[in-house]
Amino acid sequence: MKESIVLFGPPGAGKGTQADLISELTGKPQVSTGDMLRNAVSKKSQLGIEAKKYMEAGLLVPDKIIIDLIKNRLDDEDSITGVLFDGFPRTIHQAEELEKITQVKVVISLVVPDEEIIERIVGRRMDPETGDIFHITFNPPPEEISHRLIQRKDDTKETVIQRLASYHEQTKPLGEWYEKLGKLISIEGNGTIEEVGKNITEAISHIG
Numbered sequence: 766m767k768e769s770i771v772l773f774g775p776p777g778a779g780k781g782t783q784a785d786l787i788s789e790l791t792g793k794p795q796v797s798t799g800d801m802l803r804n805a806v807s808k809k810s811q812l813g814i815e816a817k818k819y820m821e822a823g824l825l826v827p828d829k830i831i832i833d834l835i836k837n838r839l840d841d842e843d844s845i846t847g848v849l850f851d852g853f854p855r856t857i858h859q860a861e862e863l864e865k866i867t868q869v870k871v872v873i874s875l876v877v878p879d880e881e882i883i884e885r886i887v888g889r890r891m892d893p894e895t896g897d898i899f900h901i902t903f904n905p906p907p908e909e910i911s912h913r914l915i916q917r918k919d920d921t922k923e924t925v926i927q928r929l930a931s932y933h934e935q936t937k938p939l940g941e942w943y944e945k946l947g948k949l950i951s952i953e954g955n956g957t958i959e960e961v962g963k964n965i966t967e968a969i970s971h972i973g
C-alpha cells in the first residue's frame with residue numbers, strides 16, 4: 766500500500782524549501798502541484814493554458830484538473846511506496862479524492878503568520894536551471910547565479926493577498942479536517958530555515 770506524507774501550509778510557508786530535507790529523511794519523492802502546473806504553463810499545453818488564468822489571479826485551480834494531474838503522477842514507478850505531497854491537497858474535496866488512491870500517513874503543517882508570509886513571497890526568487898528557491902534577504906543566492914534568478918509572476922503583493930484569502934477560505938479548513946483524523950503535526954515555521962528544518966527532523970523521528 767502506498768503511504769504518503771502531506772506537507773501543508775499557507776503559500777510561502779517554506780514547503781518547497783523544506784521538501785528536500787523531508788524527501789531525504791523519508792525516501793519519498795517530492796510531488797509539487799505548483800511545479801507541475803508551472804511546467805504545463807511553460808509548455809503551453811491545454812492544461813497549462815487553462816490553469817494559468819487561475820494561477821495569475823491567485824485563485825486555486827479547479828479540483829478536477831488537479832486530481833487528474835495527481836492520478837497520472839501516482840502511476841509513475843517512483844511513487845510506488847508513496848510520495849511527499851507539497852502544496853496538495855488544498856481543498857477538502859481534493860483530500861477526499863486522495864484517500865481513494867493513496868494512504869496519507871501524516872500531514873506536516875508549517876505554521877507561519879500572514880505578515881511574515883507576505884514578506885517571504887515578495888522576496889522569493891527561483892533558479893530556473895535547478896529549481897532552487899532563494900530569498901533576497903532571508904536566503905540570499907550565491908553571487909555567481911544571482912543574474913539568472915527569476916521572480917514568479919504571481920509573487921506580487923497584490924496576488925499574495927488574494928492567495929492568502931484563498932488559503933484561509935478553502936485550504937485552512939483542510940488542516941482542521943486532518944487534525945480530526947489525528948494526522949496533523951503542527952510545526953513552528955516562523956524561525957530560520959535551519960530552525961524549521963530541525964523542528965521537522967525532530968517530528969519525523971517520532972513517526973517511524
Ligand code: ADP
Binds near residue numbers: 776
Ligand atoms: P505557493 O506554495 O507559493 O502558494 P504553489 O507553487 O504551490 O505556490 O502554487 C502556485 C499556484 O498553483 C497556486 O496559487 C494555485 O493557483 C495553483 N495550485 C497549486 N497547487 C494547487 C492545488 N493543489 N489546488 C489548486 N490549485 C493549486
Ligand code: ADP
Binds near residue numbers: 774777901954
Ligand atoms: P512555499 O513552498 O511554502 O510556497 P517556499 O519554500 O518557496 O514556500 O518559501 C517562500 C520564500 O520564503 C522563499 O523565498 C524562501 O527562501 C523563504 N523562506 C523559506 N523558509 C524560510 C524561513 N524559515 N525563514 C525565512 N524565509 C524563508
